[in-house]
Amino acid sequence: MSDTRRTPPTLGVGPDVSTRTSNADARAGVMGEPGVGGRFGRFGGRYVPESLVPACVELESAFRLAWSDPSFHAELDGILHSYGGRPTPVTECARLSAQIGVRLLLKREDLTHTGSHKLNNVVGQALLARRMGKQRLVAETGAGQHGVASATAAALFGMTCTVYMGEVDVERQALNVFRMELLGAEVRPVGSGSRTLKDAVNEALRDWVATVADTHYCLGSVMGPHPYPWMVRELQRVVGDEAREQCRVLLDGKDPDIVVACVGGGSNAAGTFAGFADTDAELVGVEAAGGSAVGNGIPGVLHGMASLLLQDEAGQILEAESISAGLDYPGIGPEHAYLADIGRARYEHAGDDEVLAAFQLLARTEGIIPAFESAHALAWVVREAGRAIPHGSTVLVTLSGRGDKDVAQARELLR
Amino acid sequence: MTEPRAAQRSTGSTGTGEQGAGDITQEMRGVGPTAMGRGHVPPAGRSVGPLERVLRLRRDAGRKLVVPYVTAGVVDGWLDVVRAVVAAGADAVEVGLPFSDPIMDGPTIQQASLVALQRGMTPAMGVAELARADVGVPIVVMTYYNLVFRSGERRFARTLAASGVAGAIVPDLPLEESEGWRAEAGAAGVDDVLLVAPSTPDDRIRRICEACRGFVYGVGVMGVTGERAQLADSARQVARRVRAVTDLPVCVGVGITTPEQAADVCQDADGVVVGSALVRRLLDGGGPDAAAELVAGIREALD
Ligand SMILES: Cc1ncc(COP(=O)(O)O)c(C=O)c1O
Numbered sequence: 001m002s003d004t005r006r007t008p009p010t011l012g013v014g015p016d017v018s019t020r021t022s023n024a025d026a027r028a029g030v031m032g033e034p035g036v037g038g039r040f041g042r043f044g045g046r047y048v049p050e051s052l053v054p055a056c057v058e059l060e061s062a063f064r065l066a067w068s069d070p071s072f073h074a075e076l077d078g079i080l081h082s083y084g085g086r087p088t089p090v091t092e093c094a095r096l097s098a099q100i101g102v103r104l105l106l107k108r109e110d111l112t113h114t115g116s117h118k119l120n121n122v123v124g125q126a127l128l129a130r131r132m133g134k135q136r137l138v139a140e141t142g143a144g145q146h147g148v149a150s151a152t153a154a155a156l157f158g159m160t161c162t163v164y165m166g167e168v169d170v171e172r173q174a175l176n177v178f179r180m181e182l183l184g185a186e187v188r189p190v191g192s193g194s195r196t197l198k199d200a201v202n203e204a205l206r207d208w209v210a211t212v213a214d215t216h217y218c219l220g221s222v223m224g225p226h227p228y229p230w231m232v233r234e235l236q237r238v239v240g241d242e243a244r245e246q247c248r249v250l251l252d253g254k255d256p257d258i259v260v261a262c263v264g265g266g267s268n269a270a271g272t273f274a275g276f277a278d279t280d281a282e283l284v285g286v287e288a289a290g291g292s293a294v295g296n297g298i299p300g301v302l303h304g305m306a307s308l309l310l311q312d313e314a315g316q317i318l319e320a321e322s323i324s325a326g327l328d329y330p331g332i333g334p335e336h337a338y339l340a341d342i343g344r345a346r347y348e349h350a351g352d353d354e355v356l357a358a359f360q361l362l363a364r365t366e367g368i369i370p371a372f373e374s375a376h377a378l379a380w381v382v383r384e385a386g387r388a389i390p391h392g393s394t395v396l397v398t399l400s401g402r403g404d405k406d407v408a409q410a411r412e413l414l415r
Numbered sequence: 416m417t418e419p420r421a422a423q424r425s426t427g428s429t430g431t432g433e434q435g436a437g438d439i440t441q442e443m444r445g446v447g448p449t450a451m452g453r454g455h456v457p458p459a460g461r462s463v464g465p466l467e468r469v470l471r472l473r474r475d476a477g478r479k480l481v482v483p484y485v486t487a488g489v490v491d492g493w494l495d496v497v498r499a500v501v502a503a504g505a506d507a508v509e510v511g512l513p514f515s516d517p518i519m520d521g522p523t524i525q526q527a528s529l530v531a532l533q534r535g536m537t538p539a540m541g542v543a544e545l546a547r548a549d550v551g552v553p554i555v556v557m558t559y560y561n562l563v564f565r566s567g568e569r570r571f572a573r574t575l576a577a578s579g580v581a582g583a584i585v586p587d588l589p590l591e592e593s594e595g596w597r598a599e600a601g602a603a604g605v606d607d608v609l610l611v612a613p614s615t616p617d618d619r620i621r622r623i624c625e626a627c628r629g630f631v632y633g634v635g636v637m638g639v640t641g642e643r644a645q646l647a648d649s650a651r652q653v654a655r656r657v658r659a660v661t662d663l664p665v666c667v668g669v670g671i672t673t674p675e676q677a678a679d680v681c682q683d684a685d686g687v688v689v690g691s692a693l694v695r696r697l698l699d700g701g702g703p704d705a706a707a708e709l710v711a712g713i714r715e716a717l718d
Pocket of ligand 1: 116117142143144145146220221222262263264265266267268269325326327371373374400401402
């Protein structure tokens with residue numbers, strides 16, 4: 001990012017962000033390095049059992065070292081290019097744009113190897129694991145995309161891989177379970193709690209507590225204890241950095257008016273937003289209506305981080321509910337909670353029915369079958385075109401993944 | 416939750432709850448019968464709560480410490496279980512306030528937490544029931560940080576203190592994140608027990624022990640709570656490493672299952688925390704007697 005694009009700080013910016021007077025205030029310095037201890041305002045931190053603190057400290061220094069090492073970037077970029085298929089294109093959606101009256105561009109993470117943005121993060125973490133001398137990856141997965149990406153990286157680097165997946169998700173994403181097994185990973189179904197992503201994270205953490213000496217926890221989103229939210233965002237910022245340059249070519253040097261991405265933990269959104277944080281583009285994250293942590297969440301601490309969480313009066317975590325396994329999470333990455341706090345991004349939600357409609361709409365108008373998760377971002381755009389999104393606006397949506405994994409479930413739902 | 420039934424308080428010979436309460440009151444003032452000879456006092460300038468005072472006195476009198484763990488609300492009359500383990504020789508009791516996502520716990524305590532939550536247990540109820548129970552030894556509440564955070568650190572600390580709870584263990588709140596909570600707990604007179612793991616470097620152990628009150632919880636094995644067939648080598652090692660830098664009592668927990676293992680680890684530790692082995696007995700349908708039997712066996716192995 002070049003500094004010339006930054007708006008200089010404005011006088012009179014107080015700590016009370018709700019009284020901010022212009023977008024420029026909220027943009028200054030956003031999505032840089034977090035504060036001491038991995039803080040994003042009042043969110044973030046490192047709330048892990050003592051057993052895991054040294055591993056988080058080690059990971060943080062390994063990441064800092066690697067991220068300032070050109071040879072690490074060269075290797076990572078090389079793999080993402082020759083193996084992962086980067087850069088992914090930005091696609092103009094002519095027919096759908098005409099139909100909804102806004103100019104719609106898609107950042108095509110569905111074209112990444114393994115079918116989603118998850119590979120960007122996983123290759124980076126596998127390289128770090130190798131640098132730290134760790135030969136085993138443990139991962140959680142919801143939709144299975146992060147599990148598939150982790151299993152893929154493990155195969156590529158000759159590591160072993162264990163993936164925890166809630167029983168509900170094992171059932172609705174059966175094909176991805178088989179893909180992980182084909183790739184040589186062991187999938188362990190999780191039968192506790194809501195038997196979805198939240199519980200898979202619990203179980204992955206429990207595994208890691210026991211195996212941390214030779215195992216790296218390959219966390220799949222911008223959540224968890226410091227340095228994960230920051231590290232995963234940095235590993236995903238390639239999505240936003242590429243998209244920004246691509247948009248400037250398409251839009252005569254301009255940025256899109258609105259940048260939209262779906263939010264489970266928030267990694268594809270964070271990577272996308274990182275590329276546009278210092279522009280005038282409006283940033284919109286779309287959560288599942290049944291897992292809307294910004295909409296309905298309350299500050300709390302779970303999975304190593306302070307963030308917004310769905311919880312009851314006493315602080316017990318509530319279960320999220322969504323047709324999309326990847327968004328079925330009662331929290332959100334801490335940086336998103338912070339971006340919502342300071343008003344730099346806003347968070348909306350989409351319900352199962354409109355998501356299913358958007359899923360079909362993109363297939364029929366553009367010949368692209370999106371992942372259910374990504375269809376949330378589209379559903380919001382379709383719903384709000386001509387309302388929150390003025391006609392004639394230019395909107396970039398990150399299409400985080402392809403829908404192959406969801407075809408069987410869609411078939412059931414549409415029958 | 417039903418009221419505790421006194422009739423079930425049958426095990427052991429150390430007497431009634433009333434006597435027990437008398438003991439602790441005296442010990443907390445530092446004049447108890449176990450304060451024989453050594454008269455060790457904590458370093459000047461440290462405020463010390465009742466948990467640490469009692470455990471130091473007992474440890475200094477040459478007694479090994481037994482700290483059983485019970486999940487609040489896991490069975491009807493769980494307070495009777497608490498009383499029974501005290502009668503069987505517990506020096507303090509760790510009471511778990513169930514949380515929906517207990518990441519430091521293995522299957523047994525996960526199951527106990529789930530059962531307790533399904534039975535309607537809340538942190539407020541658990542603490543309120545403890546306030547009415549007069550068990551005779553210090554109670555240490557163990558729970559996860561979100562329950563503390565949701566209630567508010569100050570309110571949570573004051574509620575514990577007002578309910579007669581002597582200490583707290585919050586396993587997902589490591590040293591760096593716990594400053595505010597430790598200040599509130601200290602101000603309320605609740606000892607905040609910190610954990611040391613086999614993976615903790617020596618210089619960090621020193622810093623943890625400086626901030627810790629009550630006793631140091633040595634995590635015996637890299638892993639979550641649960642029964643283990645063998646005592647891990649790390650259990651005695653962690654006790655030795657903690658003892659080298661502090662004179663706080665050191666109790667080792669996680670993976671301590673049998674009286675033999677307890678005796679083994681207490682060659683280096685001042686005491687043991689026994690959780691899953693006890694809770695499993697309750698989940699298997701055992702009552703206060705089954706819990707007391709386990710604790711009595713451990714007591715015997717350590718005396
Ligand atoms: C295609 C796709 N998009 C989005 C997500 C949600 O994750 P995140 O919010 O971290 O991007 C998932 C998670 O499984 C996914 O598979």
